[in-house]
Amino acid sequence: MSRVLVLLRKELLEVRRSRGLLFAMAALPATMLSVPILLVLTAVHATDADAANLLGFYRAAAPAVADPRQAFVLLAVQNCVALFLVMPLFIPVLIAAQSIAGEKERHTIEPLLASPLRSAEIVLGKSLGAVVPALGITGIAFVLFAAAVDGIAWPVFGRPVLPDAAWTFAVLVLAPLLCFLGNTVTVLVSSRVGDSRLAQQISALLVVPLLALVSVQFTGLLYLGPWFYLWLGLGAAVLDAALFALAVRLFDRQRILTRWG
């Protein structure tokens, strides 16, 4: 077994045994998904007139469907993609903040740094240790969300609404890229500061731009369409590669051992 997989296995075991972390990881999807589900529920129970009024408000974003209630449901589902993506971006922050800085706090970092692991192996192993559970939770959350939406919207559509192209792209392409981004930023910060809480607080700022865009989108002033998600994916991929290389480069055993904060 490669050393990266050995480290990954240990990281997953630690995550699995950390009740506080598991609770935080489960609480986030529960909160994040309740809003979109309520939104779809509202759309399904709206009158045609109310739905038409609302679609008028969201002119640019309104899906080209004749039935106003169907269009309202599709609009709600479409607007929730960005909100959903906050999850794969943020969950790795929760886990990865514990990685380097957490090991410093618990004094477990020195034996790890004294092992034959190379810097790139430590960064990769720690990263996978955050990305794998985050992607697992994101996947489970999507399946539950899709089932809830399809169940709620069945009376309006008579067929499943999800997964559609946008959500498939979001779950299969954007979620892993953002997940890796959230993790790499946190590993980077985590290896430079001496406190896991500080690492978490700094890294959590990463979700602010995405949350801001989601908020603006709900006001109707902005439409986050396919091009936005395409560019988001491209940007995340470039940042992932650059930041991972930077994280490996900046992973400095001496600094980690001698400067604890």
Added chain:
Amino acid sequence: MPAAISARGLGKRFGDRWAVAGLSFEIAAGEVFGLLGPNGAGKTTTLRMLAGMIAPDEGAASIAGLDVARDADEVRARVGLLTEQPGLYDRLTIGENLEFFARLHGVPSGEAGRRIDGLLRRFDLHEARGRRAGTLSKGMRQKVAIARALLHEPEVIFLDEPTSSLDPEAARTVRDSVAALASSGRTLLLCTHNLFEAEQLCRRIAILRPGAGKSGRLVAEGDLARRRDGRGVVIELAGEAAPFVAAARAVAGVASAEAEGARLTLAAADGAPSPVPDAIAALVAAGARIEAVVPRRVALEDAYLAVVAEEGAS
């Protein structure tokens, strides 16, 4: 055959301050070497450089012929390190902690299990294998950490303050474990400020001392066995020793004779045959009633304090 550990002018600077400077010594294979010094003398920094964890800023060092800066990855694979803090993963069991490090060192699964079993039995931890590390006592944690340092059967083992922060009972257990290691023929470098521990475990020692501009200078290196066999005796008399000082000093080969209460301390002159039999005969002839004759042992503490005092004066 190269020395197991060799340092030549080794130095490390943090900012403007030298943590260690100009450090040179050699440790032969199978030797137990103590690196002594007060806190801040640069012991841990020296150990981290030798273990391939941080790169030196001056000089060079090698472990079994491998350069600690150029071959750092290989050096880390070849040495065992007992860190000052045990650094166990509290949510993992003892077995899982050890298995993790065995795998990192590339020990095959079956072999790892066999070695872990053996080490846990040796350190009397076998029954506790399934216990989470977070529930262990300090002594047990330190023993697990020692076992971790031995899993890959390293040629060279570094021990950084192995008993600091342990209660006397746990410290003794750990010292016994280290003594067992020392007798197994491995090369051990023990960093400590505990002189008793160094005296018990080490054959040779070096003393590091912080300096004004440069810290971590090697101020003394020597053979403890020779220090222990300091040439001289303490003679305990039935009554005051002062009246017999002149008789003792008159004996050929006696360099000095000092009285303190009922004790007469004699030091032999360098190179001369032992004056003890003649001194005893002279004392008896002078009317002294001798109760005991004890070889005089120069305690490491005396030697250490003398070295530190000499350095401070110079």
